[in-house]
Amino acid sequence: MSPAFKMNARVFVLLLFSSLTFATNFNKITKVFSWKQISYDIKGVLYLNDTQYERSESSIYFDQELDDSEKYFIQYNNVPIGFEVYGDRVFVTVPRRRHGIPSTLNYVQLGGPSSPTLKPYPNPRWSKLLVSTYRPRVDSCDRLWVVDTGLLEVPDARKQLKPPAIIVFDLKTNKQIFRYNLKDTDLVNERTAGGLTSITVDVDPKSCADAYAYINDLATNGLIVFSMRERDSWRINHSSFNHDAKALNFSVAGNVINWKDGIFSIALSDLNSNGTRTAFYHPLVSTQEFSVDTAFLKDKSKSIEGNVKILGNRGPLTQSGSHVYHNGTRTLLYANVAQDAILCWNVDKELKPENVGIAAQDHKQLVYISDLKVSGDDVWVLVNQIPRFVYSSLNPGENNYFIHRAKIEDLIKGTVCEKK
Ligand SMILES: *[C@@H]1O[C@H](CO)[C@@H](O)[C@H](O)[C@H]1NC(C)=O
Ligand SMILES: *[C@@H]1O[C@H](CO)[C@@H](O)[C@H](O)[C@H]1NC(C)=O
Ligand SMILES: *[C@@H]1O[C@H](CO)[C@@H](O)[C@H](O)[C@H]1NC(C)=O
Ligand SMILES: *[C@@H]1O[C@H](CO)[C@@H](O)[C@H](O)[C@H]1NC(C)=O
Ligand SMILES: *[C@@H]1O[C@H](CO)[C@@H](O)[C@H](O)[C@H]1NC(C)=O
Numbered sequence: 001m002s003p004a005f006k007m008n009a010r011v012f013v014l015l016l017f018s019s020l021t022f023a024t025n026f027n028k029i030t031k032v033f034s035w036k037q038i039s040y041d042i043k044g045v046l047y048l049n050d051t052q053y054e055r056s057e058s059s060i061y062f063d064q065e066l067d068d069s070e071k072y073f074i075q076y077n078n079v080p081i082g083f084e085v086y087g088d089r090v091f092v093t094v095p096r097r098r099h100g101i102p103s104t105l106n107y108v109q110l111g112g113p114s115s116p117t118l119k120p121y122p123n124p125r126w127s128k129l130l131v132s133t134y135r136p137r138v139d140s141c142d143r144l145w146v147v148d149t150g151l152l153e154v155p156d157a158r159k160q161l162k163p164p165a166i167i168v169f170d171l172k173t174n175k176q177i178f179r180y181n182l183k184d185t186d187l188v189n190e191r192t193a194g195g196l197t198s199i200t201v202d203v204d205p206k207s208c209a210d211a212y213a214y215i216n217d218l219a220t221n222g223l224i225v226f227s228m229r230e231r232d233s234w235r236i237n238h239s240s241f242n243h244d245a246k247a248l249n250f251s252v253a254g255n256v257i258n259w260k261d262g263i264f265s266i267a268l269s270d271l272n273s274n275g276t277r278t279a280f281y282h283p284l285v286s287t288q289e290f291s292v293d294t295a296f297l298k299d300k301s302k303s304i305e306g307n308v309k310i311l312g313n314r315g316p317l318t319q320s321g322s323h324v325y326h327n328g329t330r331t332l333l334y335a336n337v338a339q340d341a342i343l344c345w346n347v348d349k350e351l352k353p354e355n356v357g358i359a360a361q362d363h364k365q366l367v368y369i370s371d372l373k374v375s376g377d378d379v380w381v382l383v384n385q386i387p388r389f390v391y392s393s394l395n396p397g398e399n400n401y402f403i404h405r406a407k408i409e410d411l412i413k414g415t416v417c418e419k420k
Contacts, residue, residue: 026362028410032380033114033403037396038078038094040102041117043124047073047102048117061102061128074100079389080401082135082198083382084144085375086171090403091144092118092382096132097153103127105136105146122174131161135198135322135371141208143177144169145201147215151193164193166213166226180226186235188220195219198322200266202277202294212298214266217241218284221262225297234300240308243285250319250338253367255391257337261285265320265335268294269347270327280311280325280332280347287318289332289351315353318343322372326379326408331417333359333379333408335369342369342381342406344417357415365402380405 040047047053055072065071077098084091088110094101105126106118120127121144132153136146146169150162163181170177187193195217204210213226221241226233241263249256261284269278276295282288289311296304314320320334320343334343341361349355360366371382383402385394394400412418 025358025360026365028360028413029362029365029404029406031114031365031402032110032405033090033108033116033401034399035080035115035401036399037075038080038401039075039117040073040106041119042102042127046117047075050075066099070099072100073102074098076394076396077101079384079386080370080382081384081386082133082371083380083403084136084138084373085378085380086138086142086144091121091136092403093133093136093146094118095134095149095153096151097155099154099157104130104133104148122169122176130167134196137199137201138171138375139201139203139211140205141203141211142171143201143208144171145199145213147196147199149193149196153194158190158194160190160193164196166199166215180231180233182224183233186224186233188217188222188235191219192217192222195262196224198265200268200279202268202298205271212294214279214297216263216266216281218261218264221283223263223266223281223297225300227298232300236297236304238304238308240281240290240310241283243283244288247285247287247319250317252337252340252387253385255387257387259285265322267323267325267332269325280323282320282323284321284337285319287314287316288312289314289345312351313353314343314345314351314356318353318356321369324372324374324379326374326377328377329408329412329417329419331408331412333372333374333411335372335381337368340366340368342366342372342379342411344412344415346417346419349416355416357412357417359411359415359417360406365404374408377408378405379408379411 077100080092082093089107091107103120105121107121108116130148132149133146150164152159166180168177200214202212211228215224223236243260264284267280280291291309296302296307317338319338320336323334331344336343342359344357344359367385369381370384373380
């Protein structure tokens with residue numbers, strides 16, 4: 001074989017490979033877990049399906065007044081929505097938006113089965129202490145932060161069982177560090193609790209005691225700030241937290257989404273030269289991105305009015321849920337629900353459609369990325385197809401829920417987000 005021919009063959013293979021990559025660049029992604037349906041292991045009792053578990057007083061969770069058919073485990077109703085990664089543990093939340101959910105905050109172990117049973121975190125007792133949790137967060141001080149909305153969010157049977165609260169666990173000892181009930185002034189009305197779907201933690205690198213948490217309220221359009229040192233919280237309103245009517249009606253898995261979800265995700269930059277961070281945020285129903293310096297969030301005497309920046313527009317069908325900033329590559333990664341994709345944007349570039357890349361896309365295994373996290377240089381996603389659950393039905397016989405991971409360098413390679 002002549003060297004020239006060898007070279008051509010290599011180019012040909014490369015071209016073929018990159019065109020395949022372009023068609024469905026899902027090959028950058030490693031499947032970690034997949035589930036047809038969610039099952040649990042609670043105190044050694046397995047909840048494998050609607051019939052295979054022990055029906056006893058101790059397996060009733062909050063719903064004592066219900067009929068027998070409603071108050072125990074109803075497997076189909078268990079839809080995972082949020083997650084977080086710490087060492088060899090992956091936390092998986094199942095908000096109580098229907099009856100029959102035995103535990104809202106759970107974990108599974110990496111390196112075991114590909115469809116593991118969920119165990120309540122930190123222990124079985126907590127399956128009854130927490131009402132409903134969405135997207136938790138691990139901070140740089142080995143702590144797990146969760147918001148318990150306190151709301152049994154079952155359609156036509158909503159019950160606020162406890163005040164919404166921030167609960168923080170020590171991941172080394174698996175003990176609660178503190179619980180903080182949000183104040184009445186943090187909340188607008190009875191809908192607010194159901195909108196507290198994520199928490200972002202801003203820790204002073206020099207002191208774990210100096211931490212702030214930012215909670216999005218997508219239901220009544222606000223941001224709640226919590227100061228760990230002051231043990232105090234306050235609410236911020238701003239018009240940029242509202243959904244954009246022009247971005248309504250995108251579709252997922254053939255279902256038109258008419259949710260009017262406001263501010264959905266808050267992503268923090270690394271420390272700026274002046275010791276604060278940039279908080280990037282967007283409503284779910286929007287194609288814009290906004291930012292504000294955390295100096296204006298952390299000081300309750302300051303207003304963000306006049307300090308919010310409209311960074312730009314990501315382009316059509318870029319409606320996204322969770323997003324996270326990765327410092328090493330200076331990119332934001334988005335759970336883009338309107339295109340079954342992970343989007344990227346390098347924050348050093350102007351935010352406009354040409355500068356937003358599709359880092360991965362798959363119309364089967366990335367259908368509704370419900371949560372996205374960055375751990376080191378890995379990007380993790382939890383996929384749950386929730387529009388199918390809400391508008392039609394999931395097929396319990398096939399894989400419905402996924403957790404995938406990818407190296408960030410692989411994800412952005414060949415996209416506009418790659419640093420040249
Ligand atoms: C429930 O799980 C058990 C054990 O895996 C199995 O034998 C049984 O057929 C399942 N029942 C249903 C209704 O799926
Ligand atoms: C935010 O807006 C809500 C609804 O209009 C209002 O009830 C609440 O008092 C406002 N809170 C602050 C801190 O501005
Ligand atoms: C979304 O759908 C509603 C109801 O069909 C319609 O009134 C509205 O104009 C639509 N908006 C957009 C931006 O498509
Ligand atoms: C902090 O620095 C960043 C850039 O490094 C700047 O955008 C921001 O406005 C500064 N914040 C304050 C409160 O001065
Ligand atoms: C973030 O990246 C910058 C360089 O872009 C680096 O100087 C800084 O140390 C990084 N921060 C962390 C926490 O790794």
